[in-house]
Amino acid sequence: MKNSTLCLACCFLLFSGCNPRPTGGSLDHSSWKLSLINETDTVPDSIHILLHFEVNKISGNSGCNSFFGEYTVEGGSLHIKGLGATRKTCPENMDLEQQFLNWLDAVDKYSIRRDELKVTTEQEKVLYFTRLSEAETAAMEMRQDWNHLDRLFASDLPQEDLHLYAVPYPNEATDYPYHGTEIPYDFYHFFGTEQTENWQELGWGVYAIGKYHDHYLLRIPGRYTSDQIALYKTENYQMVYQASLASKWCEEGWCKQQDAWLQDLNGDNLFDLVTHYAQLDEQGNPLVESTEVKLQIVGGDFVTTTELSVEPEAYPLQ
Numbered sequence: 001m002k003n004s005t006l007c008l009a010c011c012f013l014l015f016s017g018c019n020p021r022p023t024g025g026s027l028d029h030s031s032w033k034l035s036l037i038n039e040t041d042t043v044p045d046s047i048h049i050l051l052h053f054e055v056n057k058i059s060g061n062s063g064c065n066s067f068f069g070e071y072t073v074e075g076g077s078l079h080i081k082g083l084g085a086t087r088k089t090c091p092e093n094m095d096l097e098q099q100f101l102n103w104l105d106a107v108d109k110y111s112i113r114r115d116e117l118k119v120t121t122e123q124e125k126v127l128y129f130t131r132l133s134e135a136e137t138a139a140m141e142m143r144q145d146w147n148h149l150d151r152l153f154a155s156d157l158p159q160e161d162l163h164l165y166a167v168p169y170p171n172e173a174t175d176y177p178y179h180g181t182e183i184p185y186d187f188y189h190f191f192g193t194e195q196t197e198n199w200q201e202l203g204w205g206v207y208a209i210g211k212y213h214d215h216y217l218l219r220i221p222g223r224y225t226s227d228q229i230a231l232y233k234t235e236n237y238q239m240v241y242q243a244s245l246a247s248k249w250c251e252e253g254w255c256k257q258q259d260a261w262l263q264d265l266n267g268d269n270l271f272d273l274v275t276h277y278a279q280l281d282e283q284g285n286p287l288v289e290s291t292e293v294k295l296q297i298v299g300g301d302f303v304t305t306t307e308l309s310v311e312p313e314a315y316p317l318q
Contacts (some may be wrong), residue, residue, distance in 0.1 A: 025112030027053040027073060031137040032117050032129035034100070039126065047093055049100055050140050051117075051129060059144055063097040064090035066147040067104075078110040078119065086151060103127060146237050149187045153217075155210030161263040162212060165318035166248040168226045170219065171205075178229060178246075180207030180219045191232075191239045212262055213271055215242065215300065222247055229260070231273075233300040243273060243294065243302060253282045259317050265308055270296040276315045291315065 034049035036042055043049065050060040058080060059068045069083040083105050090097075106121040115131040132140065170176050183206045188196040199206055204221035211217070215233050222228040228247035232239045245260035261274040273296075278289035291310050294302040 025110075027071070027078075027110075027112075027117075028055050029053065030117075031132040031140055033132055033136070034127060035130045036128035037126070039128070047096070049097075050132070052137070052140060052144070061140070061143065061147075062100050062104075063093045064088055065097065066144060067101060073110075076109050076111060078107050080104055080107050086147060142237065145187060146190065149183065149190060149208075152181050152183060152208040153211045157210030157212060157217070159213060161261065163259065163261050163318070164217070164229050164246040165259045166227060166229055166246040166257075168248055168250050170227055178209050178217070178219060180209040182207050183218075190237065191241075195241070217245075222249070226250075242300070245273070245275065254287070255280045255284075257317055259315070261315055265293065266295060270298075272296050273302055274310055274315055276312055276317060278312070278317060286312075 030053050032051045034043050034047075034051075047063055048061060049063050052059050053071070056070055056072070057068070058071045059066070061067070062085065065086040065088050067083060067085040069080050071078060071080045073079075083101065085101060103121050103125050106123060106125075107119055108122045109120040111118045117129040117131070119127045119129070121127075164178065166178075167173050167176055170179055173179075185200075188199060188206070191199075199221055202221040204227065206221070207219040207227075209217040209219055209229065212231075215231055216239065218230050218232060219227050220230050222244075226247065226249050229245045231242040231245055233242055234240065244258075246258055248255060248257045250256075256277075256279050258275055258277045260276075262271045263274070264270065265272040265274070273292075273294040275292045275294075276289065277291075278286040281287055289312050291312050293305055293308045293310060295305050295308070296302050
């Protein structure tokens with residue numbers, strides 16, 4: 001009898017040793033990177049497929065695009081619903097990305113053991129993730145915020161020659177084409193500390209108008225004018241100011257106005273800037289006016305040039 005009991009105990013310990021993974025576990029406030037598929041296919045370090053869990057919410061990056069959704073757990077069961085993703089096109093890994101999103105949509109079970117997350121789909125596809133460090137998690141959250149900010153600029157903004165103009169009270173003008181989408185204060189840090197403090201001091205909203213080629217158009221507060229349209233480019237997850245394009249500020253009996261045009265002036269396939277500034281009397285007649293041309297150079301910056309001159313009549317104010 002003793003021998004039988006001992007044998008059963010040994011078998012139990014052997015079985016436990018062969019099956020050490022618990023089911024379930026807390027997912028809240030955890031971040032993971034896909035490392036292995038079906039115990040045979042190692043995911044290269046250069047491919048970053050990331051998962052982040054908040055309370056009942058899931059987000060991450062599927063290799064190219066960001067995704068988001070909701071999740072529920074019950075014991076060792078995990079179900080993801082409402083899965084959505086951005087729609088960027090990348091030169092590589094698009095097939096793996098689509099497969100991963102399909103697997104994620106079919107997740108059925110999961111388990112956590114120390115720094116490893118094991119996820120199983122309804123079709124018995126097994127995905128293994130390794131836990132991210134605090135630094136890796138912070139970097140992932142930053143990329144997610146950046147992608148959220150980038151999505152605010154999604155619009156049907158024309159990509160051909162574009163005339164930009166401002167109005168004194170854009171939030172009250174329902175038919176104004178450059179109203180934009182308000183940017184949450186949490187994303188101001190992407191514009192730098194000085195800009196954030198300036199906008200906070202002025203207390204006005206900042207709005208994402210859209211993308212023009214690889215640049216960004218914003219409606220931002222003007223310290224001495226009404227809202228203005230400004231041009232930004234991006235560098236290392238930062239929005240870098242390029243130029244003030246359009247503004248309009250009116251006092252009793254006169255207005256100061258600047259309009260801008262985005263077009264390729266020298267045929268180098270880079271868009272350039274033309275600005276027309278005028279001080280107008282109460283009838284709208286120009287008292288003072290001038291035009292300026294800025295050419296875009298490689299890297300996305302703009303330089304003022306006098307080699308190309310334009311007449312104000314060729315660029316009438318709105």
